[in-house]
Amino acid sequence: MNGFLSNRWVIGALRMSMGAVFVYAGVMKLMDPAQFADNIASFRILPDSAINVLAMGLPPTEILAGLMMIFGWHHLTANLAILILTAIFAVALAQGLARGLQIDCGCFGVGEPSPIKTWISLGRDIVLFAASLMIYMAGLRLPQP
């Protein structure tokens, strides 16, 4: 199993899949930034002065990182950015759940908040974090082209 997960082709396929997920997520958010800002506001963590800036900046960052992952250009840099982002998302979602907030993370575009969706988002985020960590660690082990 360990050999399988450190196989260059497996890691390559996983890296491109992760890239595609983040390009998709970024494009969906970019389509409706006002709704995404509302989603960020529902977490009740950030001040009003930071919410819109994040809603504007995060989608292009995700698209950029996703494309870098897909095309393999500085992919470890993009992977580390994604790793940090998914960790931040997970903490934000977990604190929302702990506080009993009605959150729709807006992770994959606009939606409406519901308790089950928050749990699903957290689970999905943890999977993305784990995959991202695995790709990064494998990338550090494998000789770079």
Place this chain on the structure above:
Amino acid sequence: MSPASFRLPWKDVAKHSFQSLVLVTTGFAIGLIINQLRDKPLSLVYESKELRLEKAVAHLTATKQQPKVANDILPLQRVTLEQLQQFIKEKRGLVFDARSETFYRLGHIPSALSLPREDFENAYKRFQTELERNRAQPLIIYCSNEFCENAAMVQRSLQGLGYSNVAIFAGGWREWQEKGLPEESKQ
């Protein structure tokens, strides 16, 4: 290199961290530029959806005197799926979709009109003449599901604009879809 002997190359991690910072900064710079190129750019400071809707209603009422309705004393009227179907069949009034335009285009209840909470002011102006002809005509608003707030917010705004007969279909688009009822879409 075997997994057991692997040590984290901190130099590489530090390099990637710095480059990630450059990546994020670039992403945010692109985001700010894209925002400036939009028809309706976001302001730098966030305003809650309630405040944005209040401002839109205030703007609409500022240009034209509207009958005053105390929206805090009106009951939150609700209709069931069966009542909504009957309402549409008998063409007793208008049905509005309060979700964003994107979702409306992807699929909505047949004959429903798009009145998104997010773009309330512009969307309302499209139907203003028709609506003002009869302020007592029944209107039904829906959004995504029983958890969404958009329908209730649009309902309150319409009541604030003087419409006395506004109800919500709480099950929303999800209940309609779950029952396998006919859909309409606009591409």
